[in-house]
Amino acid sequence: MNDISADHPKLDPDNALRSNLTKHLFRRISAHNSILIGGGVLGAIVLMALFAPLLAPHDPFSQDLSRRLLPPFWMEDNNPKHILGTDNLGRDYLSRLIYGAQISLMIGVCTAIISGIIGSALGITAGYFGGRIDAVITFIITTRLSMPIVLVALAVVALVGGSLHAVILVLGFLLWDRYAVVMRSATQQARNMDYVSAARAIGCPTWRVVLSEIFPNVVNNLIVIATFEVAHAILLEASLSFLGLGVQPPDPSWGLMIAEGKEFLLFDPWVITIPGIALSILVLAVNMLGDGIRDVSAPENRN
Amino acid sequence: MNKWIKFISFLMASLFTVSAAHAGKENDTLVWVTKFEPPTYNYYDQTLREGVILSRHIWDSLYWRDLETGEFKPHLATKMEYSNPTTIDITLRKDIVFHNGEKFDADDVVFTINEIINPENKYKNRKLISWAKKAEKTGQYSVRLHLGKIFAPAMEMLSTAVVMYPDEYYKKVGKNAFARAPIGTGPYKAAEIVPGKHLVLERNESYFGGAKGKANISKVLMRFVDEPNTQIAELMSGNADLIWRLNKEQGKKLNRVSGVSAVAGETMRVGYLQFDSSGSTGDHPLKNIKVRQAISHAIDRESIAVNLQGGGQVLDLFCYPTQVGCESPDAPKYKYDPAKAKQLLAEAGYPNGFEIDFYAYRNRNFAEAMMGFMAEVGIKANMEWMKYSALRDKVRKDEVPFNFMTWGSGSVNDVFRITSYFFNHSSDDLALDPDVKKYLDAGDGTIVLEDRKKNYSEALRLIAERAHALPLFSYAYYYGMSDDLDFKTTPDEIVHLYRAKWK
Numbered sequence: 157m158n159d160i161s162a163d164h165p166k167l168d169p170d171n172a173l174r175s176n177l178t179k180h181l182f183r184r185i186s187a188h189n190s191i192l193i194g195g196g197v198l199g200a201i202v203l204m205a206l207f208a209p210l211l212a213p214h215d216p217f218s219q220d221l222s223r224r225l226l227p228p229f230w231m232e233d234n235n236p237k238h239i240l241g242t243d244n245l246g247r248d249y250l251s252r253l254i255y256g257a258q259i260s261l262m263i264g265v266c267t268a269i270i271s272g273i274i275g276s277a278l279g280i281t282a283g284y285f286g287g288r289i290d291a292v293i294t295f296i297i298t299t300r301l302s303m304p305i306v307l308v309a310l311a312v313v314a315l316v317g318g319s320l321h322a323v324i325l326v327l328g329f330l331l332w333d334r335y336a337v338v339m340r341s342a343t344q345q346a347r348n349m350d351y352v353s354a355a356r357a358i359g360c361p362t363w364r365v366v367l368s369e370i371f372p373n374v375v376n377n378l379i380v381i382a383t384f385e386v387a388h389a390i391l392l393e394a395s396l397s398f399l400g401l402g403v404q405p406p407d408p409s410w411g412l413m414i415a416e417g418k419e420f421l422l423f424d425p426w427v428i429t430i431p432g433i434a435l436s437i438l439v440l441a442v443n444m445l446g447d448g449i450r451d452v453s454a455p456e457n458r459n
Numbered sequence: 460m461n462k463w464i465k466f467i468s469f470l471m472a473s474l475f476t477v478s479a480a481h482a483g484k485e486n487d488t489l490v491w492v493t494k495f496e497p498p499t500y501n502y503y504d505q506t507l508r509e510g511v512i513l514s515r516h517i518w519d520s521l522y523w524r525d526l527e528t529g530e531f532k533p534h535l536a537t538k539m540e541y542s543n544p545t546t547i548d549i550t551l552r553k554d555i556v557f558h559n560g561e562k563f564d565a566d567d568v569v570f571t572i573n574e575i576i577n578p579e580n581k582y583k584n585r586k587l588i589s590w591a592k593k594a595e596k597t598g599q600y601s602v603r604l605h606l607g608k609i610f611a612p613a614m615e616m617l618s619t620a621v622v623m624y625p626d627e628y629y630k631k632v633g634k635n636a637f638a639r640a641p642i643g644t645g646p647y648k649a650a651e652i653v654p655g656k657h658l659v660l661e662r663n664e665s666y667f668g669g670a671k672g673k674a675n676i677s678k679v680l681m682r683f684v685d686e687p688n689t690q691i692a693e694l695m696s697g698n699a700d701l702i703w704r705l706n707k708e709q710g711k712k713l714n715r716v717s718g719v720s721a722v723a724g725e726t727m728r729v730g731y732l733q734f735d736s737s738g739s740t741g742d743h744p745l746k747n748i749k750v751r752q753a754i755s756h757a758i759d760r761e762s763i764a765v766n767l768q769g770g771g772q773v774l775d776l777f778c779y780p781t782q783v784g785c786e787s788p789d790a791p792k793y794k795y796d797p798a799k800a801k802q803l804l805a806e807a808g809y810p811n812g813f814e815i816d817f818y819a820y821r822n823r824n825f826a827e828a829m830m831g832f833m834a835e836v837g838i839k840a841n842m843e844w845m846k847y848s849a850l851r852d853k854v855r856k857d858e859v860p861f862n863f864m865t866w867g868s869g870s871v872n873d874v875f876r877i878t879s880y881f882f883n884h885s886s887d888d889l890a891l892d893p894d895v896k897k898y899l900d901a902g903d904g905t906i907v908l909e910d911r912k913k914n915y916s917e918a919l920r921l922i923a924e925r926a927h928a929l930p931l932f933s934y935a936y937y938y939g940m941s942d943d944l945d946f947k948t949t950p951d952e953i954v955h956l957y958r959a960k961w962k
Contacts, residue, residue, distance in 0.1 A: 219831040221759075221766035225708060244824050245767075245831065317843065404842050405827045406834075416824070422688040423712035 184452045191452060194444025201438055205257040213239075214248035216255040216408050221246050228426050240430055244416055252408035253434055259409045260390050260438060263324055267389035268382045270328025275335020276378055282336070283343025284366055293336070300333045306395060313401040323402050327389050334381050342374040349373075376453040383446030387439045394435055410435045483700065484943040484961045488678040491956065492690050492699040496683040500652060501638035502622065503575050503582040509681075511620075511870065512953050515671075516660060516679075518622035518643035521549060521568070522614065523670035526949050526958075529781065529872065531618045532670035535563065535644065539617065544906050545606040547613060553600055555667055557625040558648040568602045569594040570626035580634075587620045587869075611906050612783070612873035619870060619951075646674040646957040657682045660956075674957035694719055694939050701946060703938045703954060707769035710937030721939045723770025724948025727779045728867040728934035729877065730825065732758075735860040736927045737891040743860045744813045751926035753803035755793035757836045760931050762795070763828050770935025776919045777878050777930045781950065784874035784902060784915035790923040800836045812837025818854075818862040820847045825931075826863050855886035865934065870951040874915050879903050882922065890927035 185191050204211060224246040226235045234241065240249040282293035312326045346352065347370060355369045394411025396402030403409035410431040417428030483490075497510035502518065523534035533539075538550040555563035572594035575582050592607035606613060628642050641649050644667075647660035660679040682699070684690050691709060693699040695716055703724075705713065710721035732754070738746040745751055760773045775792045778785035804812060817840035819826040830840045840861070845853070853859050868876040879899045882888055895918050902914035922928060933950075940946055946959040 217831065217834065219828060221762045221828060224766060245828050400823075400844055404844070405823070406830060419687065419706060420708060422691055423709065 181452065185448075188448050188452055190444040191448030194441045194446075194448055197437060197441035198445055201257050201441065202261060204254055205261050208254045208258055212248075212251035212254045213237075214251045216247060216251040217406055219245040219247050225420070225424060225427070227424070228430065231426070241426065243413070243427070244420075249430060252413065253410070253431060256408040256410045256413060256431065256434070257438070259320065259403055259407060260393065260435070263320070263327070263393045263403075264386035264390040264442070266324045267327040267331060268385045270324070271330070271332035271385060271389075272335055272378060272382050274329070275332030275381075276339045278332070279336040279339025280343045280366060280370065280374070283340040284347050284362075284370060286344070290340075293340070297333055297336050297340075300330075303330075305330050305392065309392065309396060310399065310401055313396060318396070318401045318404050320403055320407065323393055323396055327392055331385050331389060331392075334385065335378065338377050338381055339374055342377045343370055346370050346373045376449075380446055380450040380453070383442055383449060387442040387446070390435070390439055390442070410438075483697065483941070486678075487676055487961075488680055489676045489701065489944070489956060489959060490680045490682060490699045491701045491954065492682045492684050492693050493703065494683065494685055494687075494690075496655065499638040500641045500649065500658075501634060502641075503584050503587065504634070504638070506584050508867075508952065513658075513681075514620070514622050515645070515953055516647040516956060517641055517645045517649055518624070519645050519669065519671070520618055520620070520622050521551075522618035524615065524618040524872065525670065526951070526955065531614055534618075534669040534671065535623060539614065541906065542603075544609050547604040547606070547617075548597075549602040549604060551600040551602070552667070552669075555644055556665065557628065557644050558642045558663060559625065559628055561625045561627055561642075563623070563625070563644055564599050565596045565602050567623050567626045569596045570629070571624045572604070572621070574624070574629075587616065590616070609904050609906060611903060611911055612871060612875045615783070615871055615873050619872075646671060647679060650678075655683070671957060675960035676956070679956050691939065694941065697941070700941045700944050701938065701954070701956075701959070702940075703936050705937035705939055707767065707937065710769070710939070713937075713939050718942055719939060720942060721937045722948060723935045723937050725770055725772065725933055725935045725950050726867070726952040727782070727870060727872070727950050728865050728952060729774060729777075729779055730822070730863070730865045730931040730934060731777065732829075732929040732931065733854075733859075733862050733864065733881075733889055734926065734928060735857075735889040736925065737889060739857045739889065739891065740860045743815060744807070744809060745815070745860055747807045748926060749803045749807035750809065750813075751929075752793070753800040753807065753836065754833065754838065755926055755929045756796045756803065757800035757838070758829050758832045758929070758931075759795040763825055764932035767824055767828060768932065768935060770937070771933040773932045774930040775923065777881070777922050777928055778874045778919065779868065779872075779877070779933055779950075782868065782872050782874050782877065783908075784878070784912050785919070786912065787916040787919035787923070789916075790920040792923075793926075793929065797832075797836050804836060804838075809837075812839065814839040814841065815861055816841050816843050816859075818843045818845060818850055818859045820845055820850045820864060822863075822865075829863065851887075854889070857889075859889075863931075867952055870953060872951070874919075875903055878915065878918060878922070881928070882918065890922070890925070892921065892925065892927060895921050895925075895927070 223242055224244055226238050226242040227233055228241040229239050238248050240253065243249055243252060278293050282290040309326050309330060313322055316322050352365060352369050355365050393402050393409065394414065397409045397411030398415040403412055405412060413431035414428055420427045493509055495507055495509050497507050497513065498505050502510055502514040519535050521534060521536040522531045522539055525532055535555060536549050536551050540548055542548050551565060557563060572588055572591060574580060575585055575588045576591060576593065590610040592605045595603045595605065597603050623644065625642050629637050639652060646663055646666050648663050649658065650661040651659035658681040662674045662677045666673050684693060687705065690702045691713065694702050705721060710723060713719055713721040734745045734751045736746065736751060764771050764773050776785055776787055776790060804810065817830060819842065826842060830842060833840050854862060866877055880887065882890055882895045883899055884891055884896055898914045898918035902911045902918065905911055938948055943961055944959060945962045949955060
């Protein structure tokens with residue numbers, strides 16, 4: 157990109173501006189610690205989840221009751237074959253942790269996508285059309301905000317039965333409120349811009365105005381919220397699984413691993429500490445990345 | 460390591476302890492910390508285990524089953540005998556008084572039995588006596604009990620669960636006030652009840668002893684703490700002398716801490732897998748006997764019993780070995796044999812296994828281990844985790860094809876309370892096997908011990924042969940206690956505190 161702009165500085169000012177922006181963006185990103193750290197850690201976890209079958213030293217489901225609760229490497233009596241020890245049923249803890257990342261990420265991302273679609277659709281519609289439509293959608297948002305998420309999720313999951321799909325769907329249909337609120341106000345700002353009026357004036361149909369004029373200008377808000385909602389969903393899944401209503405055994409979910417470690421809290425705290433730390437790191441990384449994206453994409457909003 | 464655990468436990472104990480009345484030998488007060496507080500101290504109006512345990516301390520039964528030999532010994536009564544298969548004549552001791560000074564006589568026995576039997580009074584645990592029809596006073600110290608129909612474990616019930624209330628006091632104060640200030644004849648009297656916190660029992664100094672014997676320790680403080688790790692912390696910091704229902708790991712680790720120790724006590728509680736062999740929940744692979752046998756061979760019960768639980772024994776019959784009638788030498792035994800399980804599955808037409816919902820309510824780790832064993836032969840069991848009462852109701856509504864549950868037989872040492880309970884075509888019966896019922900009915904319908912044993916043996920053989928259910932293992936609880944305490948566990952799942960003494 158640099159070369160292009162250097163070779164044809166005067167021939168293509170439009171391209172030059174864009175490449176300058178890209179350069180600027182890269183510079184911002186590389187100077188931004190929380191994006192680098194958050195993104196790096198998250199990237200590592202994503203890779204770990206993707207290559208779980210290659211990375212995991214053992215089958216996460218294969219149990220051996222005679223080798224249960226072997227301690228991790230920093231404690232006495234550890235077994236070098238099981239670096240992080242084994243769980244209550246003699247399954248390799250490291251392998252379960254690696255496979256658990258798949259579930260946490262899948263829940264985080266799928267939930268963010270479902271809730272993102274619902275929330276943005278509602279928010280943009282409300283913001284763009286305003287008036288009665290806005291009033292109705294605002295009412296829906298308020299209704300949703302008045303419901304306690306964990307309680308509603310618990311009730312629904314208890315009714316339909318806990319499973320990975322149920323958790324994703326329930327959380328997806330519950331966590332759209334922030335998208336809707338933010339997209340609504342962002343769209344309200346964007347719709348009064350001159351280029352929107354211009355597009356309307358030359359007779360663009362509404363869908364076109366929304367999709368090609370409004371949406372690209374509010375999408376950075378969407379990305380920022382999405383990262384926060386990923387973290388939120390991961391934590392909620394852990395809470396649901398901890399209460400026994402989330403992901404069902406034998407699937408290795410970090411929340412479930414924490415729940416299973418509860419009874420060993422006093423004597424074998426590592427059982428609960430290891431998945432607890434993993435969960436904290438993942439959520440921290442996602443949040444740092446989200447913060448960073450917000451700063452980089454719209455530094456003027458920084459406070 | 461130990462120092463840290465002690466330090467943490469001290470911190471936890473100081474955080475959570477409400478009234479740290481110091482436990483121990485010095486002030487002759489045994490502090491027992493347990494999870495549940497009985498919903499009421501009126502024993503017949505509740506079913507909770509802690510309430511059942513208290514009934515053996517505050518009250519007495521007519522006879523008493525010796526905890527070591529199992530023999531029925533005279534206690535409140537000097538003599539109990541059948542005058543015919545449905546009538547029992549009872550002669551009472553004459554020297555017994557209740558905690559409040561009221562004399563114990565035939566009126567108390569007749570009142571207690573008739574009061575609880577009467578369905579209008581709606582006692583929650585009415586079934587403890589509802590097998591009898593009515594009690595009749597035949598003298599100041601003699602009672603005749605009419606059963607209405609044959610009930611073989613009558614002696615067992617009258618020697619354990621059926622305790623006597625004082626008629627005058629009960630009539631005077633009524634059901635609810637009685638629960639707040641319960642009066643009995645037992646080795647301990649309820650001295651102080653603080654709902655939500657604790658109960659103080661004081662030794663009954665004028666106790667007659669009888670088959671139970673007098674209490675050794677003068678005071679018992681029973682405290683209610685919900686969280687097991689906190690209970691352990693209480694024990695380690697000296698604020699409790701006795702805790703129970705620990706798991707194997709906690710017991711093992713507790714034994715490494717000085718000043719306290721843990722022992723496993725086997726109980727009568729039986730874990731089992733129940734198959735809907737009759738197909739009353741709909742069409743599923745478990746209707747096929749070979750599939751049920753395959754599952755029975757697929758699960759390594761020994762490994763779960765030894766490694767996960769510790770202290771229990773693997774069971775081959777659907778009952779606990781000491782229970783009267785729990786023997787059947789010809790019944791088949793299912794050894795752990797995954798290859799045979801696979802072969803049986805293939806013969807049944809499921810060479811690649813199948814998927815089925817698997818319901819459970821306690822010991823998630825046991826359930827998960829069993830799911831792991833089934834997965835090895837190709838059966839994908841999806842766990843459906845529920846609360847006990849919800850699961851029981853679902854079973855009764857024929858909505859559960861396959862469950863892992865447990866049964867404590869109400870501490871009744873008789874097959875009647877378990878095998879007959881589950882296979883007599885009641886709503887808890889998923890097998891609905893007429894042959895099994897025939898033998899069970901014959902066993903329940905006589906008081907001749909040999910006939911009972913013969914019939915139960917046949918029934919148990921059929922249950923195993925047709926794999927209607929798979930008995931897993933008996934349960935064991937780990938008890939944690941201070942080194943000062945001398946306490947022996949018993950398989951009836953009852954903490955007999957009056958037997959405890961200081962070393």
